[in-house]
Amino acid sequence: MRKSPWKEDGVKRKIIWLLISLIIFCVLNSWLLSGTRKLIYLDAAILPEGQLKSWHNLGTLGGAFVPVFRNVPYVENIKGKKAVNLSGVDILLRSTFAPPGYLNGKQPFTITARVYVAELAQRQTILNWSQEPEKSAIFGLGKGLNAAFFNSDRLKVCFRGGYPQPREWHLITLVYDKQKLTLYVDGWFNAESQGQVNIKPGSFFYLGGQVAPGFPLPFDPFNGYLASLELLDTAYSPVEVWNASGHREAIPLYPAEGQMLGTLNVSLQWEKSDERANYFSIYFSSNRGEVEKGLAKAGKGNLGGDSHHLDISNLEPGKTYFWRVDQLDSKGQVLQPGIIRSFKIDDGSARNPVPHNLHGSVSRELNRLLWTPGPWATSQDVYFALDPKIVAKGKPAIKDLKPGLNSFFIPEKNLKYGETYYWRIDTQNGSGPSSPGQLWSFRVQDSPSDEDLTFFVVADLHYGSTVNSRDINRLMAKSMNSLPGQSYPEEFGLKGKVHTPRGVVVLGDIVDDGDSVEAEKFWQEYVEDFGLKGDKLLAFPVYEGFGEHDGASNGLVRTNLKNRNKLRPELKSISADGLHYSWDWGKVHFVQLNLYPGSVGEEYLNIWGRRFTGDARYPKHSLEFLIEDLRRNVGSSGRPVVIFQHYGFDSWSEAWWTQKERAAFLQAIQPYNVIAIFWGHSHVIQSLAWNGIKTWCAGTINNDPESGNYLVVNIKTGRRSGQMIVASRKAEKWASAEKFSFKMKKEPAKR
Structure with missing residues (x-):
């Protein structure tokens, strides 16, 4: 009599489970004999393809990982490896067993994970067994300063030695030896942090994300493929890490x-x-x-x-x-x-010129050039001229300058507007070969004009967000410094050259977490790079506002903004709380409203169906300031007005302030000639019309590992009409541009 399919399947299942049990027995026996225990050992290679309702732990802790939410992951083949696909908005696995108490930082451990991700986020959690504040154990991948492992604000590890390349398989290894955390990628040392971790183990291990109170989805989800994961109760040596990655070379x-x-x-x-x-x-x-x-x-x-x-x-x-x-x-x-x-x-040449090379807007009062001499310099020759050919082949302005000296006083007083100067430092290295210097240049600022205004707009700097965030922000500051004197993009139908900007407007999210213990450190980085009046790396005055990332009303960022607002020159108005302000450039009135134009802040549900909490979400009566400022400083003149805020008008931004608040804002500005609104928050350059008003999102200047964008705005004003250019710029090239005309005076509404 022929067996039924059901009985045949039952026999197959029993055989499979017997084989798995035999594998587990052999592996456990081997580990116990060796003295090293794999507490967790997950291997997708032995899993059948398809839905994964339970991922059995082959390690000594036993048990399994099971889905937390309704959706379950799938086992798939990706680039030659079988792996569990943990991508998806609601895929998270939880252990059926508790983390042992000795995983508290008093004993060593090693975590290895073979992973594949399509793209890197700020942090993607692979495994965690504690989310206790300042006593966490969160292992992951990403660009953030806490991405590789987070225990506390004091002790965390990031991929400082370089990010794992997306769309490739990598073995990520973290070793804790009770004295430091050491990170490896594919066997190569990447980074380390000194210190003893203090972990308060939670009730479960979580695989592929974290859980957050009131949040219906995984927090910092992995969104990638996991081929294997091991958690061991010992600290691997560098050689063991190297060998585990498949290397046998020295x-x-x-x-x-x-x-x-x-x-x-x-x-x-x-x-x-x-x-x-x-x-x-x-x-x-x-x-x-x-x-x-x-x-x-x-x-x-x-x-x-x-x-x-x-x-x-x-x-x-x-x-x-x-x-x-x-x-x-x-x-x-x-x-x-x-x-x-x-x-x-090192080639021994001079470096670090001040002003930096290709600077496009130095002050006419500049009287001294600075540089760092080469490491083996015995003497230096300085070349300086308006003609680059003279600098390349002419006689030096100063010869045999001593290596301890690093400055040159410019012979001219009151440099010429818009003129470009060239210079170079040749270095003699004693008995060694000499080091010819690079040809450097700088350009003097343009003569200011009230009828021809240029300014730049940046948003979402997020100092402290990722490993490279500051380097990228500095790169973009230098890009803005170098842009004046360059041509507008003809491919977008524009002509002429970019003039020296009157200032740079910053649209919030200056730091990534204004409430963190490290907020002051990252705020100081911003100040050192962007300055206030063109007195730091950035050559132009700044007019910043805050975003929701910048922290609470009484936090460090907003407090510092109030103090800086007192020092900004030629402001027309400052709000009673010192946060919101306005100014004039020529015939145009500008208003900085910070987070968004609102009163006390409406209660509303966010995009995840939960209520926003925390003081950072309140607009602090910016709408009332706007109404009074326009009444006093614009009135019935009909002259152009430009408004700056953090939240904007795309679907993402509109989820952060209410329709009622937008309606009140529109009512407040309808009597006035608002020619443009600039906003940030969404990290994508956009041009949108809102109730007939032109608006632009400035994107973000920090798109680590790449540079982001900033906006270049030019406003020409006449008697009856004006012309406006808004162009987006990456570090080295133009991305988009548009030009339009506007009326210099708004006509009264018809009755």
Whole structure:
């Protein structure tokens, strides 16, 4: 009699479970004998493709991970590996077992995860077993300063050594040895943080995200593929991490790949990764091909298996060198060819010019140039002229300047408006070769005009958000400094050159978390980079407002804004609480309303169906300030008005303030000639019409790992009409532009 399909399936299930039980028994027995325990061991390779309702833990803690929400993950093949797809807005797995009490930071541990993500977010949580404030254990991936592991604001790890490349498989390893946290990517050291963690284990492990009170979805979700995960009760050594990543070559430690060295001597350093290695064969040359082929001329001989470094001297400035370390067995046979690494020797030239190269708007009163001399300078020659050919081939303005001196006084007084000057520093290095300097230039600011206004608009700087956020913000400040004198994009139908801006308007979210203990640090970075009156890296006055990320009403950012508002020159009005303000440039009136135009702040549901909480969401009577400011400073003149705020008019922004508030705002400005509203928050450059008023979102200048955008605005005013250009700019190129006309005086409404 033929067995029913149901009975056949039952037999198959029993066989599968017997095989899994046998695997678990063998693995556990091996771990117990070795003294190292894998507390959690998840391996997608043994899972069948399709829905995953339970992911069994092969580690010593047993149990499984099961879905928290209705949706369940799928097991799929992605780029040659079987993995669990944890992407999706509501996919989160929770353990059926509790974290052991000894995972509190008093014992070492190692976490490894083989992951694949399509793109990096600020933080994507892979595994966590505590979300207790200042006692957390959150392991993940991303661009944020707490992305790799977060224990507290004092102790966290980020991918400071470089982000894992999206759309590739990576093995992320975190090692805690009771003294520090060390992060590795694919076996390579990435970053570390010194200190002992203090963890308060929660009731469960969570895989693929965090849980937040009142939040119906995973918080900081992983949104990627997980092929395997291990949590061990020991601290892996660097060699164990290297080997677990599939490497058997000697570990090259120093110099790091691409490192720039300011010395003519170097000590190559490495570590053995194969216990069978009795010797090391070293290859070193400025010719990569010689090292790749292992030519004798690149050979530096064989060293014993207990050797870890080789000293090399008399290197040449400006050259790139290549090296590799082969591991040899007792018979001198190559076990593993080494990995080729490169580094570069500083070329000895002067650097760090002030004003920075290509600066487009220095003051006419500039009287001194500064630089950093080269590391081996014995004397310096300074070249300066209006003609770059003279600087390139003429005689120096000063010859044989001592290496301890780093300044040059400009012979001219009151430099000419719009003129470009060129300069260079040639360096003599004693008995070594000289170092010709780079041709630097700067341009003097334009003559100001009340009929031809230029200003820049930036939004969402988010200092402290990601590893590269400050570097990118500084890059964009230099981009703004360099833009005056360059041509508007003809491909968008524009002509003429960008003039020196009257200022830079900042539309909020200056720091990423204005309520954090590190808010002051990141605020100071902003001040050092953007200044107030064109007195720091940014060459122009700034007119900033706050966003919801900048913290509460009595927080650091808003308090500092109040103090800065007292120092801004030529303001027309400041609100009673010191937050909102207005000013005139020429015939145009400008108003900074900070978060958005509102009164006390309406109660409303956010996009997740929950009520917003916290003081940071309140507009602080900006609408009342706007009404009174326009009455006093514009009145019935009909002259143009430009408004700045953080929240705007796309679907994302409109979820953060109510229709009732927008209606009240519209009613307040209808009698006036509002020609433009600029806003931020949404991180995407947009041009939208709102009730017949032109509005623009300035996007974000910080789109780590890439630069973002800023807006270049030019307003020409005449007697009866004006013309406005709004163009978006990335660090090195134009992205979009539009031009339109407006009336200089608003006609009274018809009755």
